Amino acid sequence: MSNTARRVELHFSVNFHVRSPLATSQFKMATETMAVASPRPWQGIRDAKKAEQAARIPVKWRLNEFPPADTIDEVAVAFCKCAAVGHQLCNNLTEIMFLDAIEDAKKLDLYFKDTGKTVGPLHGLPMTFKECFHVEGYDYCNGYISKTFKPSKSRTYVIQLVKAAGAVVIAKTNVPQTMLVVEADNNVFGQTKNLVVHHLTCGGSSGGEGSDMGFRGSVIGVGTDVGGSVRIPAVANGVYGYRPTCGLLPFYGYAAPGYTGVNTGIPATLGPLAQSVRDLTLFTRVPVVGVIYSSGLTPHPPIRRALREAVAKLKAAGFEVKKFVPPTLTSIREVTAELFTLDGLSYQKNTLKEADEPPVQSVLDIGFWNMPRKSQEETWLLNTRRLGFCKLMLDRWQDAQIDVVLCPVGPHTPVLPGQWDNDTYTVAWNAVDYPSMVIPFTTADPALDPKDANFVGLSKIDATNEAQYEVYPIFFLDAKIDPFLDGPELLAGAPAGLQIVAPKWGDEQLLADVELIDHALNGKPAGEATFSSGIPKL
Incomplete structure (x- = not known):
């Protein structure tokens, strides 16, 4: 017996103490493996250990192959099963559309397979609707005996919208007779039970939706609300x-639960129910994103690509994206430079002078050092110009009807120390006092971000900025850096993040919108969402 086989035998004797039939079969399998294995001893031990490990899993539990990723078809079936169980326990559904829903889901899978794209932001999302919504081919009795077996010939507009966005409608849910009761009970479908405590009310009038949602029979349910x-x-x-x-x-x-156009005098509204605020947000709002590709200073190729790729991802995720043209950001930057140097940097210069300390090169390069002190009248004029930009930005924003702006953080990725000397894309938002946030997205890649041989600068500053991407002066380079590297190679791997901006006082909404945008761009979950947190398995 070889030394390797002897070590394996010792292993089994130590671990099993008494040679059981299982241990014997495993040992035989392991030693047989030794006979044909590579002469390297560790491989035989590995194979023996894997054989022992596998033998401890009962045969009936073993997977022949790993299951594939869930398809929309499988998701729809899972939620339909869950809704069916919930209905049998709580009596919360009216019109059951499971077979049609599964067929719709299969079409969505086929579309994704053929195009590699989703239909819209609700692609594959299982939804239920209150009984009072029309779905062609299904009844809309609203709990009245006289209206049964009279299927709808049209589709309520909101259902048209969600299906166009990719949602899968699986059922309608129970309501009270007359739609005026905080309940879900009628002579057609009977009483709906509370999901949490069966002998308590499920509420109403969207009681079927509440009960179904409590059982997670769908991801989002849509009801109506006229008094709660x-x-x-x-x-x-x-x-x-x-x-x-x-x-x-x-x-x-x-x-409508009454005569068309005649209601209680209190207007009703549609409203969603869900298992998380994230899901409510998903249904009710997708931000309209305005994109600034360039504004007086052309970004380097990696930033231009980042913007293009981000726009493509946002559109694929169902966001409305449009080009936004702000007041020229370089013009705003010119005003901020003057406002930063109202005293001509007298404090800084005097402080350096106390010790005969020279300014470092980057301070000189930023362009502020030689700006003169401003008079009181000049200060008033500069502040008036800044306020003018605030008004102009607001007008452009409202005319564009956008929620947030997507734009560069700078005209380039991180560059060599001392070379980031233009803050146009950040300081402009300080000037108008708009909240903004930066998110990571991609990195510079010489293969994807070649030099633009046809570039023509908009100005001297623009041409100088683009030249940074062409080649770096050798005296700026560390001795450890290859002096023959050009711009794209030197900046390879540099983060190329993006900036998202909201209007003044829009901080809370900015945070909410960035969650959605970050999820679309980087795949990071935006809070706890029912749909992304798991599919019910029955």
């Missing part, structure tokens, strides 16, 4: 519910 009809079922079943301002979500074409 979304919020009460939400609290009764321990989920999130949102009553938006009337008109935020379209009501057109729903099956």
Whole structure:
């Protein structure tokens, strides 16, 4: 017996003490492996250990192959099963559309397979709707016996919108007779039960939605609210519910519970129910993104590519993206430079003079050192110009009807020490006092970001900036850096992040929008979302 086989035998005897049938079979398998294995002894030990490990998993538990990633078809089936179980326990569904939903899901899978793209921001999202919404081919009885077996011939507008965005509608949910009761009970479908405590009310009038959502029968459910009809079922079943301002979500074409155009005098509104605020946000709002590709200072090729790739990803994720033309940011920067040097940098110069200390080169290069002191009248004029830019930025923003702006952080990636001497794309937002945030996105790559041989500068500053990407003066380079490297090679791997900006006082909304944008660009989850946190398995 070889030394390797002897070590294996010793291993089994130590671990099993008494030679069991299992140990015997494993030992035989291991030693047989030795006979044909490579002469390197560690391989035989490895194979024996793997054989022992595998033998400890019961045969019926072993996977023949790893399961593939979930398809939309499988997601739809899983949620349909979950909704079916919830309905049998709580009686919360009215029109069941499982078979149609699964067919829709298969079409979405085929579309993604053929194009590599999603249909929209709700691609594959399982949804349910309150009974009062029309889906062609299904009843809309609203709990009235007289209206049963009269299928809709059209589709409520909001359902048209969500299906166009890729949602999969799997069912409609129960309501109270007359739609005026904080309940979900009628002579057609009966009483819906509370998901959390069966003998308590499920709330209403969107009670079926609340019960179904509590059971996670769908990702987002849509109800209506005229006096608490979304919020009460939400609290009764321990989920999130949102009553938006009337008109935020379209009501057109729903099956009204009374005479058309005649309601209680209090306007009703659509509202979603979900398992998280993230899911409510997903349904109600996708930010409109304005993009600044360049504004008086042309970004280097890596930044230009980052913007193009970000726009493509945002569009693929269903964001509305449009070009935004602000007041020229370089013009704003000129004013800020004057405002930074109102006293001609007298304090800094005097402090250096006390010890005969010279300014370092980067301080000289930034362009502020020789700016003169401003008079009081000049200061007033500069502040007036800054306020003028504030008004102009607001006008452009409102005309564009955008929520946030996507733009460069700088005209280039990080460069050599002392070479970042232009803050146009950041200081402009300080001047107008707009909150902004930076997110990482990609990195410079010489293969993807070649020099632009046809570049023509917009100005002397623009040409100088682009020249930084062409070649670096050798005297700026560390001795450890190859002096023959040109710009693209020297900057290879440098982070190419992006900046997202919101209007003044829009800080909270900026944080919320950046979560969504970051998820689209970098794949990082935006908070806890039901849809991304797991699929029910039955």
